[in-house]
Amino acid sequence: MAGAPEEICGILEGGREGDTAQVQAAHPVENVAEQPRTRYTLDPEAQLDVMEEIEERGASVVGFYHSHPDGPTGPSATDEAQATWPGYSYVIVALAGRPFVGSWKWTGDRFEQEVVSVGGD
Structure with a gap:
């Protein structure tokens, strides 16, 4: 994955149908940690620039993504402590061992695993 061994991150564009986030595009954003x-x-x-561009097109931000080059397949304690967007999806790409992609919606108190649809209309 481009960017490894550092964590990569970005913003997910799309919409929601019921409880399912529908991701239409992923926009990389530099990791400045x-x-x-x-x-x-x-x-x-x-x-801010990416979010404004998405909204100017009439689309929506549905969440964020980042990688765990050596970390867990789910949200880490740090991810939970720093989550700030209730109702948004947080996609994690874990690369240690067998690669894994999963998504969790931040409730404001905790992460709940969810289903995300990628592409299509």
């Missing part, structure tokens, strides 16, 4: 091998922080200015 002080420890990018084990943490991610989306570049704030780039994050």
